[in-house]
Structures are given as C-alpha cells and as structure tokens.
Amino acid sequence: xxxxxxxxxxxxxxxxxxxxxTNGIPKVYIALGGRxxxxxxxxMNNREISNPIGRFNKCSFMVGEKGELIIGNNVGMSSSxxxxxxxxxxxNNVNLGGNVVIYDTDFHSLNSEKRRNRYTDVKGTKTKPVxxxxxxxxxxxxxxxxxxTIGENSIVGACSVVTKxxxxxxxxxxxxxxxxxELDDKE
Numbered sequence: 767x768x769x770x771x772x773x774x775x776x777x778x779x780x781x782x783x784x785x786x787x788t789n790g791i792p793k794v795y796i797a798l799g800g801r802x803x804x805x806x807x808x809x810m811n812n813r814e815i816s817n818p819i820g821r822f823n824k825c826s827f828m829v830g831e832k833g834e835l836i837i838g839n840n841v842g843m844s845s846s847x848x849x850x851x852x853x854x855x856x857x858n859n860v861n862l863g864g865n866v867v868i869y870d871t872d873f874h875s876l877n878s879e880k881r882r883n884r885y886t887d888v889k890g891t892k893t894k895p896v897x898x899x900x901x902x903x904x905x906x907x908x909x910x911x912x913x914x915t916i917g918e919n920s921i922v923g924a925c926s927v928v929t930k931x932x933x934x935x936x937x938x939x940x941x942x943x944x945x946x947x948e949l950d951d952k953e
Contacts (some may be wrong), residue, residue, distance in 0.1 A: 768812075776804075781827075788812060793826040800829035800850070805839035805858065812845070823847070823865065833870075838900070849873075852893035852912075860898055863906035863924065870896045870912045899934065908943075919949060 772788045779794045783804040790812025796802060812824040823845040829835050830851035838858035846862045848854060851871040862868075875881050875890025894913030898904070902916050905924030916922065916932045923939025923946070932938050937946040 783808065786810070790824060793824050793828075795827070796829045797831040797833070799831040800833045800835075802827060802829055802835045802837075804837045805841065807840045808837060809842040810844070810846075811864075830871075851891070853895035854898075855895070856898045857900035857902065857918070859901045861903045863904055863908065865907045866904050866910070867908075868896055868898075868910040870894060872912065905939070921949070 768788050768790055771791045775791065775794050776783050779796045781794065781796070781802040781804060784806040786804065786808040788810050792810060792812050810825045825843055825845060826847045827835065828849045832852065833850035834853050835848060835850040836855045838856055838860065840859045841856055843862035843866065844864040846865065847867045849869045849871060854868055854870050871893045872891055875887050876892070877890055880886040880890040892912070896910060896912065897915040898910070899916060899918040901919045904910065904922040905926065907924055908922050908926040908928065910928045914928050914931060916928070917934030917936065919935045920932050921937045922928055922932070922943060923937065925941070926939045926943040927941040928938065928943045932943070935949045937949060938944060939946055
C-alpha cells in the first residue's frame with residue numbers, strides 16, 4: 767500500500783519519476799511553477815522500522831515556485847528533508863543517511879528589520895544552488911546548506927554541517943565540516 771499511496775502523492779504533485787521503492791509515505795509540497803524530477807531506482811525510507819536510527823520522520827520534499835529539484839538514478843534516503851527554493855541537483859548513486867537535510871535557502875532575511883514583516887522577510891531571503899555529485903555518501907543527521915557543491919565520490923561524516931564546497935574524493939566531517947582526508951582508491 768505504501769507504494770500505491772506514494773505513487774499517488776508523487777503523481778498528483780506533478781513529480782516526474784520512474785521506478786522507485788518506498789517504506790512509508792513521503793510528504794511532498796510543490797508550489798505552482800516548482801519542479802521535481804526523480805531518476806530510476808529511487809529508494810526512500812519514511813518510517814521508523816525502515817531505518818531505526820532515531821528521529822523518525824517521513825522524507826519531505828518542499829519546492830518553491832521557482833525551485834527545481836533533480837534527483838539522479840540509484841539514490842537512497844531515509845527520513846530526509848529537502849527544501850528547494852532555487853536549485854538542488856543530486857547525482858547518481860548517492861546515499862543520504864537518516865535525517866539528512868538539504869537547504870538551498872536561508873528561509874529568512876539576514877536583516878533584522880526585514881524579518882519583522884513577513885513580506886520583507888521572505889523577499890530578503892537568499893538562495894544559492896546545491897549540487898551533490900555522483901557517488902556521494904552523506905552521513906546521518908547532516909545538514910547541507912545553500913551554495914554547496916559536493917564533489918564526486920566524497921563522504922560527509924555523520925552530524926556534519928556543510929557550509930562550503932567539498933572537492934571530489936575527500937572525507938569531510940564536523941560542525942562546520944572540515945577536510946579529514948583524501949579517499950584511497952583501495953577503499
């Protein structure tokens with residue numbers, strides 16, 4: 767039944783998708799003009815028994831009116847949240863650990879005067895694209911912030927906050943995330 771309900775939710779929200787597997791039902795919110803495209807063999811865990819590592823949430827996809835979320839082939843995620851007001855691109859063969867969040871927006875203006883009024887607060891919000899390249903692994907409970915590009919084959923350690931670009935074939939971790947070491951070809 768999860769797949770039937772998930773298919774309905776994705777289809778009625780205009781998500782372009784192919785073959786997928788799901789445990790549980792995701793949350794999907796797409797503003798008029800927003801777009802989500804999901805590649806083949808997409809897998810998502812949306813319930814406690816699917817990936818029991820704590821903080822049990824459904825996967826949620828929120829795309830604003832000018833947002834474009836592109837998810838490649840063979841991508842897996844558990845209890846993840848993606849908020850896209852501009853552009854988020856996730857490559858092929860990417861795994862997002864439990865409760866990973868990806869934001870391409872600040873959500874609010876950085877100006878305290880503008881934040882006092884909902885209209886000026888939203889108008890003053892900054893966005894920048896996020897790119898997660900092929901074969902990336904992002905550890906559980908990590909946060910990827912606006913403007914970040916993560917290079918191919920790289921790994922982000924659990925509970926990291928990524929605020930700047932990560933080159934390919936590297937391991938980063940921490941808050942804020944910092945370089946740990948290069949990946950060895952034998953690993």
